[in-house]
Amino acid sequence: MDSKLLDSLHAVITRGKPVPVEKVPDPLEPGEYIVERVQEPTTCPKCEEGIVIVDDTDDRFEIRCHNNHFETIPTADRLRYAPDLNQVLATVADDLNLTLTSFDGQSLPRFAQAETAHGTLLYLIYAPRNYCDTVKQIYEDAIERGQPALLITPQDEITDIVELQFLFSVGHLVQAVPFSKLDNPALLKQTLRTAEEVENLGQDIIEQRFGASQDTLRERANTNPRYILSVLSNIRMLRENGEIKPGSGDLLEQTAEAVFMHLFPTQPDRGGEADSGQNLPDNVFYLWEQGSYKHTDYEPVLGVVDTKSGKTANFAKEKASGKHDNYLDLARKHSFQHGSVAHIFVVLDINGRQEIKYFDRIKEEYAENMYMVVLTLDALTTIFAAYLSSVISNELKLGSTSFTRAIYPFFHRDTFNADQNTDLRRQFRIVGRSQEGYQINLLERPDLLVINQDTVITHFRNIIDRDAEIKEILGRYFK
Ligand SMILES: [Zn+2]
Structure with missing residues (x-):
């Protein structure tokens, strides 16, 4: 719908009642988006008093008002137009x-x-x-x-x-x-x-x-x-519509933190907007399985999270040194020798292929066990919706023992890049022009994980399809 049509329709819908022809905004015309109807007169054209209709034909109404005026009102004067x-x-x-x-x-x-x-x-x-x-x-x-x-x-x-x-x-x-x-x-x-x-x-x-x-x-x-989940799934629209004002507290950051708190042990109020200017990430979480330290498959992950609540994440202006290397340094020192450190960006959208350019600038700062995860809002929303849905999370648990394990590949580089997950890396964001070049660039960078909604859905479907045997076992109990 073009914007002129949209504005006109918006005007007649906002008005909420049929209008005379002269008030129908351009470019609307009866028949197209606008329906014509005859509205019976209710007041006297002379004195505005209430009336009774004495007679009506195809082309006129005969009325008598409470002040006893007898009037003829042409039907053409009573034509009104409402949105179709x-x-x-x-x-x-x-x-x-x-x-x-x-x-x-x-x-x-x-x-x-x-x-x-x-x-x-x-x-x-x-x-x-x-x-x-x-x-x-x-x-x-x-x-x-x-x-x-x-x-x-x-x-x-x-x-x-x-x-x-x-x-x-x-x-x-x-x-x-x-x-x-x-x-x-x-x-x-x-x-x-x-x-x-x-x-x-x-x-x-x-x-x-x-x-x-x-x-x-x-x-x-x-x-x-x-x-x-309500907030999360409406953030994009609230932002587009200017209802999240800059400096009004960061809804995405707080909501993302709430999500991570549900999913993993986190360190709340670790930093973020409240401490803006200081060298702290928005939040920090730990992804581990109790007692699983010896299972190399599930080594612990420290997630260092930065939320980008602008309409599109401005990676181009993001400094690669300063704030980030400072707290990445902290993460390095803080005893994560036997685990991985995921530097996570939660974003609404990304302009072009900026995440790749930014990654290339910052990777120098990363230690061997560090990598970057770009998590889109839609991906995060889908993960959380699945978590909150008893049916889906139960299935994911059946397929992977726990919900944490089910989402582990999104946060763990080596698991994400493992042979059984090759199709995850191939769920590319749409960047428009030079899509192919973007995909090649991304495939060449195993230390950059871009998790979008397709990645999440594909992975969940893989898990759920895989556990046919478990379902069969459970099925017996339901008979
Ligand atoms: Zn009258």
Whole structure:
């Protein structure tokens, strides 16, 4: 949808009621995105008093008002124009390469709902009397259907919606989008993918193990994601929409820390924005298995985390010496002789192939047991969604003994590069031009791990497919 069309539709949707023809903004015309309807007169054109309609024909209304004026109002004066929400949602779906299969306007005015061939639901808020109640109704509807959904609001901010998600614990299932962001299909696709991929993976597992109709289990699996996941999966949109202001406390950093605290033993409040200017990483965690020190397969990993909350990680401006070498030095000294040190960057997006250039500059500072991990927000969200989903995390535990072991390759260089994981390194980010060159460059740098959503999904699927035997054993108990 181009921005002029978007602005005009946004205006008529925000207004929330049909308007006379002179108030229909360009380039909208009746028939296209706009429907014409006749609105019965309710007031007297002379005195504004209430009226009764005495007679109406195809081209006029005869009215009498409470002050006893008898008037004729031409039907043409009562033509009003409202947005065609069906067509609006069809266009949104089209921009996302989805096909609309049904449109439901029964809940108007409040919201319109549409289904796509893909299974994804689209909700569009229109003229609600109570905004928050409407958002809640949409959540209830989406939860009941158990399908990933995009919630489009005419309001410019989504903070209210993200806060409401907390009440519903829907986590990744419903993704909120301001109408004004609909001209960015790439952003929307990204937003939807997180919801869909996790949902699909969960669904596949349930079907494989228990057959197709397992509503109770499915419900249980969907009700446990929590607030962190809601925030995490909405960070990109909050950032794009300017709702995370620079210097307003770093939401990505705090949320990423909360995630790492769930997943691993961490050292909270280790540094970050609160100490900005000092030579401390955002947070530090340890990835180990109790009593596994002698298993070289699972040597301990010290994770030194830096979050990059800008729209795109500005690796070009990131200094390779100073802050980083200082705390990498600390990590080196602090007794990690028999383990690995992962220098981890959590990022929203990366411009071009900047992570490679930055890696080339900083690698001089790394000791033998150090390497760089670039973890995209979508990858982190997917890992955490899997962790919170009882069904998926249980499957991952069956496949790898523990959740930590399941995600170990993302944080451990040698495991990531091991023969059984070759397909992980081949899940490349899309960098646009010179994609092939980028891929070659990355393959030439075993000390740089770029973990994106595809890497995570591919790995999880590998683990789950591998454990057919364990499933068979468990299956006997379920008979
Ligand atoms: Zn009157």
